[in-house]
Amino acid sequence: MTRSSTHSTGTRTVRAGRRSVEIHRPGKVLFPGDGLTKADLVTYYRSVAPFMLPHLRGRPLMLERHPDGIDGPRFMQKDTPDDFPGWVRRVEVPKEGGTVTHTVCDDTATLLHLADRAALTLHRWQSRADRLHLPDRMVFDLDPAPGDGTPEDGFRAVRRAAQALRELLDAVGLPCVVMTTGSRGVHVVVPLAGRATHDDVRAFARDLAETLAAAHPDELTTAARKQARGDRLYLDVQRNGYAQTAVAPWSVRARPGAPVAAPLTWEQLDEPGTHARRWTVRDALEQAGTRPWQADAVRPRSLGPARRRLDALR
Numbered sequence: 001m002t003r004s005s006t007h008s009t010g011t012r013t014v015r016a017g018r019r020s021v022e023i024h025r026p027g028k029v030l031f032p033g034d035g036l037t038k039a040d041l042v043t044y045y046r047s048v049a050p051f052m053l054p055h056l057r058g059r060p061l062m063l064e065r066h067p068d069g070i071d072g073p074r075f076m077q078k079d080t081p082d083d084f085p086g087w088v089r090r091v092e093v094p095k096e097g098g099t100v101t102h103t104v105c106d107d108t109a110t111l112l113h114l115a116d117r118a119a120l121t122l123h124r125w126q127s128r129a130d131r132l133h134l135p136d137r138m139v140f141d142l143d144p145a146p147g148d149g150t151p152e153d154g155f156r157a158v159r160r161a162a163q164a165l166r167e168l169l170d171a172v173g174l175p176c177v178v179m180t181t182g183s184r185g186v187h188v189v190v191p192l193a194g195r196a197t198h199d200d201v202r203a204f205a206r207d208l209a210e211t212l213a214a215a216h217p218d219e220l221t222t223a224a225r226k227q228a229r230g231d232r233l234y235l236d237v238q239r240n241g242y243a244q245t246a247v248a249p250w251s252v253r254a255r256p257g258a259p260v261a262a263p264l265t266w267e268q269l270d271e272p273g274t275h276a277r278r279w280t281v282r283d284a285l286e287q288a289g290t291r292p293w294q295a296d297a298v299r300p301r302s303l304g305p306a307r308r309r310l311d312a313l314r
Helices: 038-055 108-116 151-171 198-215 284-289 303-311
Strands: 002-006 011-016 017-022 030-031 060-065 075-077 089-097 096-103 121-124 137-143 177-180 186-191 235-236 245-247
Touching: 011 038, 017 038, 017 108, 030 038, 038 108, 038 284, 060 096, 075 303, 096 108, 108 121, 137 151, 137 198, 151 198, 151 235, 151 303, 198 235, 198 303, 235 284
Parallel strands: none
Antiparallel strands: 002 011, 011 017, 060 075, 060 121, 089 096, 121 245, 137 186, 137 235, 177 186
16 A cells, blocks of 8 residues: 655655655656656556566666656666665676676565656566576567568567467477567567576577577578668567566556556457557556466476477477
């Protein structure tokens, strides 16, 4: 249960469980074309918190901040600022030449504090803070080729690629779920048992993507260089590396209309009205309430048997 009050100073205090979170300049417009303010962002994240937090808890985050709104500068922030409240969880993560202290969002109060910092979009690790080197998610990022027209136009290619990827994953014994990114495409997510390293997961994802691209050479590619892709859809597996991130489910994207990265069912993916920015802060809560991934709930799997099946197919 959350409660809020507005003070004459222009600071709004929001109660989230046992915490009081101050929202500074709640009337600050973050989406000028839509008139959406920081207060609207807080309201959205407060409402969607029960559905979003299970996808955030225990995971290091990278914060995408837009303190002057989506038309202003963007800051991709890994290190937790020193002035964050002491009750915000942190995790110190090894990196080349040192460490970086990431924010971890375990509760509604932290989520609202991040909204106050104009962290529009939260990007999460594929592993958890207590098992940094053993990811429990594998992510395939499918974006339409540049020049594919409107989000609706390019999404037809995304839809075909996602369904083909699902079929191949099913053939190697790895069930998956799908979500819009709120930007241009979708993420296909495979829950893992958390026994393989980032390097092993990324190598498997690369080999599977190459197998799929070889079966559809005119439509799909794994070429990292944009010049080599032509008008083919890129099967991006780079988000599976150590310290790499992917947009968290229900995150707001810094685009006009405030679209949201929304989990959906495979049946919804095939609906004509579905595209990458189909859900926004205005209607995402209704989609979240249907708990779309429950219909496609899958048990995390080990990569070992899947690797043997994939090798047999190649």
